[in-house]
Amino acid sequence: MKKMMNIIMLSCKKATELIEKRWVTKLSPVEKIQLKMHTAVCGQCATYEKQSEIIEKSLEKINKQENVPMKLSSEKKEQILEALKKTK
Template sequence: MIFRRVLSALTFSCKRITEITEKEQVNTLSSIDKFRYELHLFMCKLCRSYVKQSQIIEKALGNMFGTSDNDSKRLDDSARKNILEQLKKEN
């Protein structure tokens, strides 16, 4: 019981990990929060898998819409708008 309280104080929840990942906030975290993020990923296989899948999807979308950049891990705003426009056209 005490271990769980200590652990929850040291790390983020799975929900928070997905929020940070999807909102692209990893690079803006403080050192302590970055540690909490990495600690959670170290301990949680499901979140590690989620982050990897998110990165693969971002890369695939970048390649598909001609916005891939080896230095960039995420799509920029114009690429996202382009994707949304393409999706709206198909519906």
């Protein structure tokens, strides 16, 4: 039973990862259930989820108003990778 609960219940770290992941890709059915269960019992993560939604919707609204691309160009990605290599 304990092993099953560990599979079902997420840590706050994993819950926040899933909250952010869902803005990029679809969550699996298991991930959706895990996240829903976690936020039902964890007020801090539920608040984080609401804040994340507000931020995401605000960014989408700004993007629509200013027509700013939300994805990085290949050139920008390469620049970031080069900068990261220099910091190692």
